[in-house]
Amino acid sequence: MGANPFWEFSLAVYERPGVPAACVALQDRHGLDVNLLLFAAWAGMECGVALSAERLAAVDSTIAAWRREVVRPLRAVRRRVKAEDDGLYQRMKAVELEAERIQQDRLFALGGLTPQPGGNADMAAANMALLAPGGDPMLEVLAAALAG
Numbered sequence: 001m002g003a004n005p006f007w008e009f010s011l012a013v014y015e016r017p018g019v020p021a022a023c024v025a026l027q028d029r030h031g032l033d034v035n036l037l038l039f040a041a042w043a044g045m046e047c048g049v050a051l052s053a054e055r056l057a058a059v060d061s062t063i064a065a066w067r068r069e070v071v072r073p074l075r076a077v078r079r080r081v082k083a084e085d086d087g088l089y090q091r092m093k094a095v096e097l098e099a100e101r102i103q104q105d106r107l108f109a110l111g112g113l114t115p116q117p118g119g120n121a122d123m124a125a126a127n128m129a130l131l132a133p134g135g136d137p138m139l140e141v142l143a144a145a146l147a148g
Helices: 005-014 019-030 034-045 053-081 086-111 121-129 137-147
Strands: none
Touching: 005 019, 005 034, 005 086, 019 034, 019 137, 034 053, 034 086, 034 121, 034 137, 053 086, 121 137
């Protein structure tokens, strides 16, 4: 696949202070897919698209099997070997990241979105909130990181 502005956005956002911890907390507390969370943020921030819960669910269904059969098992193995062997842990981390890149390529291709003016952190926050309807303070951390 060619250039993927969604992947580039995700890498840039994930480097911001507080973002990795917030994403992992949301993943662990609510079972959220970080890639879908970042897709929601990207749609609002970079594409100016307010997603509906139905559209997010439809997009999620396209990558659910990959997440369940590939990404989550890789994550479980990576977490298991963390204290055992740093070399294996680092290789597993790289493999998991590659599996997530493939998932993001699929989200980008199937999401039908392209970057354009009009997006903002508030729209991104509203999109992300659809994934944790009960709310979570970590969503505010992510929204603040997007706002800059």
